[in-house]
Amino acid sequence: AQRVTQPEKLLSVFKGAPVELKCNYSYSGSPELFWYVQYSRQRLQLLLRHISRESIKGFTADLNKGETSFHLKKPFAQEEDSAMYYCALSGLGGGTSYGKLTFGQGTILTVHP
């Protein structure tokens, strides 16, 4: 079974402060991990995926297989980062989990001015 846990439902920080959104997962095979974001009144959209190793909008996330974590980090939060963030998992490279996304419950990030 695959599971994604986001322990914080709400996270508040001030502008310019570092932010870390936590994500832990369980999966028996090789996972692919993602962060999706939903800004107010917009649709769910991909923020980043671990395979691409990109930094998007200043956010980075490192897959730690030992700790089964994929925390999202940004050194200096901006007000426009306020949104709902979902961590998600899919099976990698085929198999029965391919393409099926398992989402965490989400974390609402609020960045105060």
Add this chain to the structure above:
Amino acid sequence: DAGVTQSPTHLIKTRGQQVTLRCSPKSGHDTVSWYQQALGQGPQFIFQYYEEEERQRGNFPDRFSGHQFPNYSSELNVNALLLGDSALYLCASSWRGQGRARYTEAFFGQGTRLTVV
């Protein structure tokens, strides 16, 4: 490209009724997945369609069924509606290509808000 479009945007149904939700994938995409998002929860995978067949299914009863058409659009049908079926239903499309299990980014629609009374 309008991206993934879903219809209707809102729907109110009575317990026991049946409902059909529709999804048009992003241009060039051949795979459609459906998700149910209850209030305060993350989206939950219902099923995925590729080449007009259901390829994967989540933990949902048989009351939930679907279809994919030759133009890749898809329908989600829910029979014998229960109050607990009230949720936002999301459609996501991606490209899989013939015979190659390779992930491409899933694009989501705005969703259909279903209320069962």
